[in-house]
Amino acid sequence: MAKRIGMEVSIAASEAVKLADVDLIAAYPITPQTHIVEHLAEVVADGELDAAFVPVESEHSAMSCCIGSSAAGARTFTASSSQGLALMHEMLFIAPAMRLPIVMVVANRALSGPISIWNDHSDIMAEQDIAWIQTFAENGQEVFDLVLHAFRVAEDSKVLLPMIVNMDGFTLSHVIEPIEILDKAEVDKYLPPYKPKVRLDPRKPVSMGLVGVPEIYTEAKKATNEALINSKKVVVKAWKEFGDLFGRYYNPVESYKTEGAEVILITMGSISETAMTAIDKMREKGLPVGLVRFRLWKPFPATEFKKAIAGAQTLAVVDRALSPGGACGPVAEEIKAALYAERGRPKVFNFIAGLGGRDVTVENFEEIVSRAFTYAKKRPKQLYEMIGVREI
Amino acid sequence: MIKEFENFKGFSAKKLPLAEPIASGHRACQGCGEVLALRLAMKAIGMNSIVVSATGCMEIITSTFPHTAWNVPWIHVAFENAAAVASGVEAALKVLMRKGKIPQKHIDVVAIGGDGATADIGLQALSGAMERGHDFVYICLDNEAYMNTGVQRSSSTPYGAMTTTSPPGKKSFGQATKKKNVPAIAVAHNIPYVATASPAYFLDLMNKAKKAALVKGPAYLHIYSSCPTGWRHGGDLAIEISKLAVETNVFPLYEVIEGNYIINRKITKPKPVAEYLKKQGRFRHLTDDIIAEIQRQVDEEYDKLLKLAGETA
Amino acid sequence: MAKIDAIMGWKELDLGCVIRQPGSSRAFKTGDWRSQRPVVDRDKCIKCGLCWVYCPDLSMVPAEEGYYKVNLDYCKGCGICAKECPKDAITMVLEED
Numbered sequence: 001m002a003k004r005i006g007m008e009v010s011i012a013a014s015e016a017v018k019l020a021d022v023d024l025i026a027a028y029p030i031t032p033q034t035h036i037v038e039h040l041a042e043v044v045a046d047g048e049l050d051a052a053f054v055p056v057e058s059e060h061s062a063m064s065c066c067i068g069s070s071a072a073g074a075r076t077f078t079a080s081s082s083q084g085l086a087l088m089h090e091m092l093f094i095a096p097a098m099r100l101p102i103v104m105v106v107a108n109r110a111l112s113g114p115i116s117i118w119n120d121h122s123d124i125m126a127e128q129d130i131a132w133i134q135t136f137a138e139n140g141q142e143v144f145d146l147v148l149h150a151f152r153v154a155e156d157s158k159v160l161l162p163m164i165v166n167m168d169g170f171t172l173s174h175v176i177e178p179i180e181i182l183d184k185a186e187v188d189k190y191l192p193p194y195k196p197k198v199r200l201d202p203r204k205p206v207s208m209g210l211v212g213v214p215e216i217y218t219e220a221k222k223a224t225n226e227a228l229i230n231s232k233k234v235v236v237k238a239w240k241e242f243g244d245l246f247g248r249y250y251n252p253v254e255s256y257k258t259e260g261a262e263v264i265l266i267t268m269g270s271i272s273e274t275a276m277t278a279i280d281k282m283r284e285k286g287l288p289v290g291l292v293r294f295r296l297w298k299p300f301p302a303t304e305f306k307k308a309i310a311g312a313q314t315l316a317v318v319d320r321a322l323s324p325g326g327a328c329g330p331v332a333e334e335i336k337a338a339l340y341a342e343r344g345r346p347k348v349f350n351f352i353a354g355l356g357g358r359d360v361t362v363e364n365f366e367e368i369v370s371r372a373f374t375y376a377k378k379r380p381k382q383l384y385e386m387i388g389v390r391e392i
Numbered sequence: 393m394i395k396e397f398e399n400f401k402g403f404s405a406k407k408l409p410l411a412e413p414i415a416s417g418h419r420a421c422q423g424c425g426e427v428l429a430l431r432l433a434m435k436a437i438g439m440n441s442i443v444v445s446a447t448g449c450m451e452i453i454t455s456t457f458p459h460t461a462w463n464v465p466w467i468h469v470a471f472e473n474a475a476a477v478a479s480g481v482e483a484a485l486k487v488l489m490r491k492g493k494i495p496q497k498h499i500d501v502v503a504i505g506g507d508g509a510t511a512d513i514g515l516q517a518l519s520g521a522m523e524r525g526h527d528f529v530y531i532c533l534d535n536e537a538y539m540n541t542g543v544q545r546s547s548s549t550p551y552g553a554m555t556t557t558s559p560p561g562k563k564s565f566g567q568a569t570k571k572k573n574v575p576a577i578a579v580a581h582n583i584p585y586v587a588t589a590s591p592a593y594f595l596d597l598m599n600k601a602k603k604a605a606l607v608k609g610p611a612y613l614h615i616y617s618s619c620p621t622g623w624r625h626g627g628d629l630a631i632e633i634s635k636l637a638v639e640t641n642v643f644p645l646y647e648v649i650e651g652n653y654i655i656n657r658k659i660t661k662p663k664p665v666a667e668y669l670k671k672q673g674r675f676r677h678l679t680d681d682i683i684a685e686i687q688r689q690v691d692e693e694y695d696k697l698l699k700l701a702g703e704t705a
Numbered sequence: 706m707a708k709i710d711a712i713m714g715w716k717e718l719d720l721g722c723v724i725r726q727p728g729s730s731r732a733f734k735t736g737d738w739r740s741q742r743p744v745v746d747r748d749k750c751i752k753c754g755l756c757w758v759y760c761p762d763l764s765m766v767p768a769e770e771g772y773y774k775v776n777l778d779y780c781k782g783c784g785i786c787a788k789e790c791p792k793d794a795i796t797m798v799l800e801e802d
Binding site: 099 | 710711712713714715716718719720721722723724725727
């Protein structure tokens, strides 16, 4: 039976990987991802997990090694963060193009420079177009659950795409939370063994990664994109089954006190829990505010999102990454694009907060909501604004 | 002595393997010495293999969609990471066999790359894979420049050679640096088998490729690969030039077995390097002074090799 | 069957653009690159097989009685076989238009 224990969230992530009985882990250390791979190295060293642990010499090689492993038919895992994810960048596009169901946990951290080991989403938002399925966790239990969900979805024969589980560096990765760890028999009920449709095998030789001549490049891109868009059905179905088995249900988009809300806050990741506290406080004061947060980020759940915000006049989108020189932050950009053609669409205001480990407090959210109410009446001059920045 | 070599007697010219892991219809230039070297190495290694290719000439000429020239499983991922991808394939095969998910039958994992993919952009991935001790063969097909992109210099381009990014001019005699010694870098990783080879000496090449596959752990094979397009020589000269490279000591043939150097073809009376240089347009601009300097460098390098092998001239 | 060209719809593409037919490049005939072709004089040939060994294009193939013949479908006319033949049994002949 599952047991609920106090555990560091990184350890919970690696326990999920262990329970998934992965065949190969290739990883390079980077703060704040290290505890995940250290624990995996331990369970492999102790024989608790029969897997290859390949301590590669860079993140570029980590993802390259994962691609080779997955192409050979092995269940494959890695974890990274920030500069490491950026170093993988080139390889990240190739894994989905080859339809390899690699699972990666990204402990989100700011990108240099200046160098920062602390949390924001600038690392993953620089990887917008890589065609991986991406989810965001809000707490430790979700990290554990979403890792198992990721293997299940990625390896589904209708999907066969790599998948990233995002968790905020330090604020999630390094905290101890009570987490219900499923036992192996329960996990086995949810996650069947991986049966690759194609693998490198001398008994049945295939060629992978051919030159995409102009006659076929567009079709190849379309095929991968269609697979990504269609993966949402499996993402949702796999969450439903997870809920039916273990009692914890997840959705692509989650709503909190949105009924009758005039202003809806939009968040992603661990700040959502602080945002809920802020919503409670503001609701007590009688302010008509609610919260919508993304759990599924790619493929972008436009339908679910539009449904969740229906009726609201104003959206206050909190981005944890800056898109320098652009019109707004990456989350707001996606939302604005999705809503533009909608009749009676809400006004969307964008706030950049929590960069490089800066806390996003209940007071910050109150400030954001208050500004959103003001801007709804009088349009602001700026396209977006940065919260908590010292203007001196 | 390496145990795996005990039962390998070597190939004979009369009884070469008929299997062709690479098929015809590939799009290499006329007279390409590189695809010839690759074909011979793969013939020796055989069909029970998985090939990981770096981006480069051999990758594009064998894999223009929807055609593959490969009769063995083949994967290309990117330019700088063939050794890292091969690490993943090798480690995955091992664990899948251990867990009973695939049959317990040894498969040779072969990574191939040109000199740019090996000596420059992929050196880190190669070093990592060799250091970690993966059981794989890395083959560097050295045509001494970035031929696929149009003959730019690499760290493997020889002194004096003309490339599009080391052009001779009023203030330049072409490549002004010495060729990087990648086999020595491989040796420094304490791997069991390192060798140089040339398609002109095809039995030697095939024996080395087979030994590289047989040995447990990493093996590094550095193969001379003439390029009529980039070196500016006739399409029929691949073998003649490859032979001259050995006969002039420009490209000596040797093995390093568990750290011990063995010169396979000791040249006691080397031909002057000028004979080698004059056949190729890439050296046509060289003055007698530079040719003399190249001769001096070749002699010096060969002396070093003799010392490493514990031999005298 | 191997596809001859890359004109395919996206739904026709195999998973990750994988190609499952080994050696499908045989459908691509490189013989028309050639401006000269090798002609083997069997009176001089000693069946050593060097032309087969040294052909980059697998166009010298073992034939009956231990001889070798040219597969003109793929021969690009480089002339290595003629150059390396120890008995000068191969001559390169210009292709007529």
